[in-house]
Amino acid sequence: MIVRTLAECRHSDRYVKTETWDSTRMLLKSDNMGFSFHITTIFAGTETPIHYQNHLEAVYCISGEGEVETVDDGKIYPIRPGTLYVLDKHDKHLLRATTADIQCACVFNPPLNGKEVHDENGVYPLEAEAVVE
Ligand code: 9YT
Numbered sequence: 001m002i003v004r005t006l007a008e009c010r011h012s013d014r015y016v017k018t019e020t021w022d023s024t025r026m027l028l029k030s031d032n033m034g035f036s037f038h039i040t041t042i043f044a045g046t047e048t049p050i051h052y053q054n055h056l057e058a059v060y061c062i063s064g065e066g067e068v069e070t071v072d073d074g075k076i077y078p079i080r081p082g083t084l085y086v087l088d089k090h091d092k093h094l095l096r097a098t099t100a101d102i103q104c105a106c107v108f109n110p111p112l113n114g115k116e117v118h119d120e121n122g123v124y125p126l127e128a129e130a131v132v133e
Pocket of ligand 1: 021022023024038039040050057059095104106
């Protein structure tokens with residue numbers, strides 16, 4: 001059995017921060033669960049272009065406020081506490097936190113290795129550097 005807290009993961013190599021979001025990767029590929037599980041904060045007033053060509057992702061909003069826009073059709077979906085959005089078609093999208101930071105729980109299949117950040121096209125590589133523990 002694995003038991004971890006957000007606080008201890010946040011103070012380890014499982015924590016990744018960029019200009020528009022941070023991510024605490026509580027479960028990774030090395031945990032052998034077949035998915036990874038992250039707690040992510042999207043910073044208020046930011047927009048992040050994302051295109052997970054190699055991954056499926058489900059995102060559950062715990063707190064905060066924002067929207068996600070699917071690039072191909074220009075549809076905008078509000079994000080509020082209790083909203084789940086699922087990138088089941090590798091949807092290219094723009095993620096915006098508006099008036100408040102969004103805190104969300106994210107699940108990735110296949111699982112992340114640990115050190116992934118978006119490349120210039122908003123993509124995570126299939127095999128990024130792993131967290132060493
Ligand atoms: C919702 C989303 O995709 N945010 C970007 C960070 C990502 N969730 C991650 O790597 O944890």
